[in-house]
Amino acid sequence: MKKLYKDVTAALLLLIATLLPLTAAAQGTVKGRAVSKTTNESLPFVNVKVTNAGNGEFAAGAITDEKGTFNITGLKNGKYNVTLSYVGYKNAVKTIEVSAQKPHHNLQAIYLADDSHTLQEVKVTGRRSEMKLEVDRKTFSVDQVIANSGGTASDVLNNIPSVEIDNDGTVSLKGNSSVEVWINGKASGLTSDNRGEILQQMPAESIEKIEVIDNPSSKYSAEGTAGIINIVLKRDRKAGYYGSVQAGVRTTGGYNLSGNINYSSGLFDAYANISYRRGRSKGGAISQQEYFQNNQYQNYESESLNKRHNVFGRFGGTYHPTKFDDITLGFMGMIGGSDNNSDIPYHYGTIGATSDSRLTTRHSNSKDKMRMLNFEAGYKHQFGRDTHFIDFSFNGGNWRMDNDNYYQDSTVYFDTADPNEYVYQYRPMFMRNRRYEVRLDYENKIDDHWKVQAGYNGDFSHENTPQESWVDSTDYFGSHAVEDEQYFNRFIYDNQIHSLYAIATFNTGKFGVQAGLRGEYWKVNTESYNYQQEKNPELRTEPFKKDYFQLFPSLFLSYQITPTQQLQLNYTRRLRRPWGGQLNSFKNTRDATIVEYGNPQLTPEFTNSFSLNYLKTWDQHTLSLSAYYRPTTDVIQRIRYQSSTDGMMYSTNENVAKSVRTGLEIVVKNKFWKCLDLTSTVNLYYYHLNGFEYVIDGQTVTGDSDNSFTWSARVLASLILPYDISLQSTFNLRSREVVSQGYRKSNYNIELGLRKSFFDKKLSLSINCRDVLNSRRWKTITSSDTFSRYQENWRHGREVNFTLTWNFGNMKSKKPQREGSDESDSESFGGYEN
Numbered sequence: 001m002k003k004l005y006k007d008v009t010a011a012l013l014l015l016i017a018t019l020l021p022l023t024a025a026a027q028g029t030v031k032g033r034a035v036s037k038t039t040n041e042s043l044p045f046v047n048v049k050v051t052n053a054g055n056g057e058f059a060a061g062a063i064t065d066e067k068g069t070f071n072i073t074g075l076k077n078g079k080y081n082v083t084l085s086y087v088g089y090k091n092a093v094k095t096i097e098v099s100a101q102k103p104h105h106n107l108q109a110i111y112l113a114d115d116s117h118t119l120q121e122v123k124v125t126g127r128r129s130e131m132k133l134e135v136d137r138k139t140f141s142v143d144q145v146i147a148n149s150g151g152t153a154s155d156v157l158n159n160i161p162s163v164e165i166d167n168d169g170t171v172s173l174k175g176n177s178s179v180e181v182w183i184n185g186k187a188s189g190l191t192s193d194n195r196g197e198i199l200q201q202m203p204a205e206s207i208e209k210i211e212v213i214d215n216p217s218s219k220y221s222a223e224g225t226a227g228i229i230n231i232v233l234k235r236d237r238k239a240g241y242y243g244s245v246q247a248g249v250r251t252t253g254g255y256n257l258s259g260n261i262n263y264s265s266g267l268f269d270a271y272a273n274i275s276y277r278r279g280r281s282k283g284g285a286i287s288q289q290e291y292f293q294n295n296q297y298q299n300y301e302s303e304s305l306n307k308r309h310n311v312f313g314r315f316g317g318t319y320h321p322t323k324f325d326d327i328t329l330g331f332m333g334m335i336g337g338s339d340n341n342s343d344i345p346y347h348y349g350t351i352g353a354t355s356d357s358r359l360t361t362r363h364s365n366s367k368d369k370m371r372m373l374n375f376e377a378g379y380k381h382q383f384g385r386d387t388h389f390i391d392f393s394f395n396g397g398n399w400r401m402d403n404d405n406y407y408q409d410s411t412v413y414f415d416t417a418d419p420n421e422y423v424y425q426y427r428p429m430f431m432r433n434r435r436y437e438v439r440l441d442y443e444n445k446i447d448d449h450w451k452v453q454a455g456y457n458g459d460f461s462h463e464n465t466p467q468e469s470w471v472d473s474t475d476y477f478g479s480h481a482v483e484d485e486q487y488f489n490r491f492i493y494d495n496q497i498h499s500l501y502a503i504a505t506f507n508t509g510k511f512g513v514q515a516g517l518r519g520e521y522w523k524v525n526t527e528s529y530n531y532q533q534e535k536n537p538e539l540r541t542e543p544f545k546k547d548y549f550q551l552f553p554s555l556f557l558s559y560q561i562t563p564t565q566q567l568q569l570n571y572t573r574r575l576r577r578p579w580g581g582q583l584n585s586f587k588n589t590r591d592a593t594i595v596e597y598g599n600p601q602l603t604p605e606f607t608n609s610f611s612l613n614y615l616k617t618w619d620q621h622t623l624s625l626s627a628y629y630r631p632t633t634d635v636i637q638r639i640r641y642q643s644s645t646d647g648m649m650y651s652t653n654e655n656v657a658k659s660v661r662t663g664l665e666i667v668v669k670n671k672f673w674k675c676l677d678l679t680s681t682v683n684l685y686y687y688h689l690n691g692f693e694y695v696i697d698g699q700t701v702t703g704d705s706d707n708s709f710t711w712s713a714r715v716l717a718s719l720i721l722p723y724d725i726s727l728q729s730t731f732n733l734r735s736r737e738v739v740s741q742g743y744r745k746s747n748y749n750i751e752l753g754l755r756k757s758f759f760d761k762k763l764s765l766s767i768n769c770r771d772v773l774n775s776r777r778w779k780t781i782t783s784s785d786t787f788s789r790y791q792e793n794w795r796h797g798r799e800v801n802f803t804l805t806w807n808f809g810n811m812k813s814k815k816p817q818r819e820g821s822d823e824s825d826s827e828s829f830g831g832y833e834n
Contacts, residue, residue: 027509028075028098029448032107034068034084042068043112046086047619050563053079053095060563063617074509074560077103084110104448137213138624138667142204143234145716146728146753149248149766149803152277153202153231159730159751160210161681161714162665163229170196173214174628174683176226176661178576178605183231186395186437187459188332188374197370197401201310201336203275205246205258205805208234215570215611215628218501218516219441219453222552225574225607225632233314235262235271242809246275251800253280254308270317279308281799285344286792289649291642293786295351302344304364310336316376328378332397333371340366360411370401387445396436403429408476424478427487429467436460451505453516456498463493463580466534485531489586492527492543495577503554510560518552526583526600544583544600550575568613578602578636582653594640594649603655607632620671628685629662635689640741641701642786649787650696657690677718684711687738702784708738724757728768742782742789749776766803774798 034046048070050060059080062070075098084092089112096105140160142148148156157163162174173179181195182188190198213220214227221228243261260273284303291297316330346360374397382389405428411421441455469487472478503516526544533540554572561567584598611628634655642649663685670678691705712734719727733748753768777794 027073028077028103028105029071029073030075030080030082030096030098030105030107031069031071032082032094032110034064034070034086034092035109035111036089037111037113043086043089044068046070046084046112048072049083049085050075051081051083053081058563061617062563072563073507074563082107084112086112089113137211137230140210140212141208142210143208146726146755146766146768148204148207149753149755149768149801151204151770151801152279153199153204153207155770156204156207156210156231157199157229158732159716160212160229161667161679162214162683162712163210163212164712164734165196165199171199171229173212173226173229174661174663174665174685178225178607180221180224180228181231182228183332184233185230186376186393186439187435188376188395188397197368198334198372198399201277201308201312201334201370202231203256203258203277203312206233206260206273206275206312206314208232214626215572215609216554216574217514217556217572218503218518218552218554219455221457221459221497221499222518222520222550222573222575223577225576225605225609225630227574234260234273240264240810242807244805244807246803246805248801248803250279250802252282252797254278256803266320268317268319270315272313272315274311274313276311277309279306281306281796283793283795285794286790288790290351290788291647291649291786292788293642293644294647297347297349297351299347300344302342304340304342306338306340308336308338310334310370324382324384326378326380328376328380328393330376332374332376335371337367337369340364340368355414357415358411358413360409363408365406367404367406368401370399372399373397383444387443387451389443391439391441391443393439394437395439396434398435399431399433401431403431405429408478410476422474422476424472424476424481425484426470426478426481427467429465432464434462449507453503453505454501456500458499459495459497461493461495463491465492465580466490467586488531488534489584490527490529490534491580491584491586492525492529493580493583494525495522497522512556512558514554514556516554518554519549520552521547521549522577523547524577524583526580528585528600546603548604550606564617566613566615568615570609570611570613572609574607574609576605576607576636578604578653582636587650594651596651599653602636602653603634605632605634605636605655622667622669624665624667626665626667627663628665630660632659632661635659637689639694639701640782640787640789641696641699641784644699649789652696654692654694656692656694659690660686660688662686675720677716677720679716681714682711683713684709686710689738699786706738708736708743710737711735724761726755728753728755739780739782741784742780745779745781747775747777747779749773762807764805764807766801766805768801768803770799770801771796772798 030050034043035041036043044064044067046064046068048062048064049058050072051058060072060075062072064070077098077100079095079097082094082096092110092112094107094110096107098105142156142159145159148159154165157171158165164172170177171179171181180187181190181199183190209232211230211232212227213230216228241261241263243259245259247255247257249255254277256275256277258273258275260271263270282303282305286301287299289298312334314330314332316328319327321327342364344362344364346362347356348358348360349356374395376393376395378391378393380389380391405426407425407427409421409423409425413420437460438458439455441453443451443453445451467487467489469484470478470481471484472481474480497520499518499520501516501518503514505514506512524546527540529540552573552575554570556568556570558566558568582598582602583600585600587595587597607630609628609630611626614625616623635657636653637656638651638653639656640649640651663683666682668678668680672678687708687710689706692702694701712732714733715731717729721727730751731748733746735746737744750772751768751770752772753766755764755766757764774797776796777792780791782789
């Protein structure tokens with residue numbers, strides 16, 4: 001690894017030394033901001049074309065960003081026409097002359113007037129682009145996706161290309177579950193233990209966009225070998241006040257109510273929103289297991305009913321005491337619970353027999369109460385301009401969930417005269433998590449060529465989770481329940497992470513270089529107490545402690561082939577730390593078919609991530625190709641085995657072997673006839689997992705070397721019709737996928753949506769149908785020399801949502817630009833926005 005660092009550093013220094021002389025040959029630039037003449041608001045995604053004023057030849061082009069700004073470089077000396085064009089507006093043309101005396105031109109605001117002739121021909125509803133490509137991420141605007149109406153954050157993420165959430169709430173990116181999920185650029189209390197619960201209850205209407213950062217630079221946490229998914233919540237900055245209220249119902253029996261309001265002025269910005277949702281869904285599972293050692297089988301098929309309710313709220317604001325200072329405060333909270341009921345008939349018998357030897361029916365009832373509270377505060381100071389600043393932020397919060405689990409088992413024997421058995425179990429678990437994060441970031445764009453960034457990040461988390469058990473082996477209703485000391489466990493987990501980073505960005509002509517280095521030091525402390533150790537501290541063993549220090553370099557190289565073609569090569573080093581539940585050695589017997597436990601000896605897995613990106617744009621079409629190669633060491637995998645002691649199935653995690661994941665992501669955006677948008681994504685990847693062999697509990701657990709070619713595809717079609725009607729359809733398909741000791745079968749789903757606006761878009765009705773063909777299921781097959789298992793799970797079925805939204809407010813023109821900042825200064829890195 002040291003050799004790799006030296007080689008990367010040497011290559012970087014050589015490249016910078018080569019590029020430095022080119023700065024003297026810097027060419028002309030033109031930048032500006034597109035503004036509606038009628039509303040005085042910035043216009044995003046406007047086409048900008050630069051042509052030679054003499055012969056009309058094309059010289060360069062761009063598209064304005066979400067702020068309406070553009071920045072075009074690489075113009076030779078000469079006279080040019082800069083033309084801005086946008087559907088429903090007349091073209092705006094500006095003439096500039098690039099010379100040695102004046103190579104740079106700032107056109108400031110360029111006003112586009114309404115084209116009344118065009119508007120009278122066809123009345124359509126314009127929407128901003130749903131996907132945007134940037135230097136290190138893809139951004140998906142989700143507030144206009146009809147399929148998200150009335151849904152949750154989990155539903156939103158399931159509609160993002162290459163992102164999947166399985167039946168257990170596990171998030172994966174390009175088939176890899178080692179991914180970080182943030183809210184507004186921070187962990188915000190989300191951990192691997194709780195984010196499934198939070199995402200299933202966070203309302204979709206509070207989300208503005210999703211950022212997928214699949215190869216983050218050294219500025220960001222190194223956690224997550226697949227990358228980072230950032231959920232950006234809505235926060236409107238238009239002057240005046242603006243808000244909406246929303247109500248929705250679902251055919252499965254749920255409903256939701258929400259309201260939000262935003263206020264903005266030159267001195268103060270504020271936002272607040274609150275929502276209540278009640279959900280009801282049916283799920284189920286099928287399991288078929290065979291144990292070869294004793295020639296026995298265990299099968300079941302079950303259905304479950306889950307009811308959820310929660311209140312989600314956010315409020316906060318930013319105070320601008322001077323033109324160079326911002327002070328921000330914000331709160332986010334959630335309170336709610338769920339009630340889950342299921343009946344599972346476990347069939348036992350001899351393999352090949354025509355009838356069961358016994359039947360155990362388990363009635364399960366789980367009642368959860370949860371609470372999340374998160375607080376953030378920040379201070380930002382600009383040193384005379386918005387490209388030179390220091391930004392401090394503190395983020396802290398806690399998560400708690402009281403989980404009451406009730407199990408009632410009745411067993412009937414068919415091949416013996418044994419009497420029926422009845423067992424009652426009550427197993428509560430109390431999750432308590434705290435997390436604090438401190439960030440200090442410095443950024444300085446020195447000139448048009450150089451930018452430096454540096455900062456510190458501290459992350460501190462604490463978990464204290466006790467679980468208990470009361471059992472009655474004589475009564476189905478637990479009239480004589482006594483505490484089961486063997487099941488008691490208290491798990492304590494502490495993790496501290498301290499990080500420093502530095503990044504330098506250099507641009508000249510068509511070339512761009514960004515190099516960074518991040519150092520992370522972290523300490524892990526785990527404690528797991530049984531009943532006797534809980535009561536008598538003298539019996540406790542020493543906590544399990546580990547500390548690490550690692551360096552994580554990143555390197556981004558870019559080249560602007562032509563004004564409409566960009567090429568980028570990236571390298572980053574990433575890791576995946578085992579989370580709390582994976583480190584807890586306590587054996588959990590909640591599932592009668594398998595005993596699960598953690599492994600405190602787990603170490604992080606490390607990945608070197610390489611990617612090559614190509615972007616080509618036309619007037620109405622965009623093509624993005626992203627090839628990646630990710631070798632990983634000490635891969636954390638879940639393994640299963642049958643114990644030679646009690647014959648039970650066990651499941652735990654091990655650092656099994658090395659793996660390689662390589663693939664190609666293809667994204668195509670097409671616009672036809674000014675009313676039809678298609679976004680198509682195909683993700684192809686090859687996965688190789690080395691073979692492994694372990695001895696556990698006297699059993700040799702093996703896994704053969706396995707190779708898998710997997711692919712997924714997604715097509716989102718949006719059709720804008722007259723009379724303010726929008727139609728959308730989404731098709732998702734995922735092929736067969738290899739997992740440890742087996743594979744997961746392919747699956748697909750289709751979603752449809754319709755939206756109609758009334759009263760000049762103040763009122764809108766959305767109707768969407770999720771999982772139209774009732775096909776979203778996860779089917780997994782695993783096996784070894786001692787067992788085979790087929791597992792099928794599903795969480796939701798077909799569901800139709802009806803959502804009504806009312807918008808209100810006195811939105812004014814965009815508030816005046818603050819002195820010391822330049823909104824038209826769109827910073828770029830080799831053609832990609834940075």
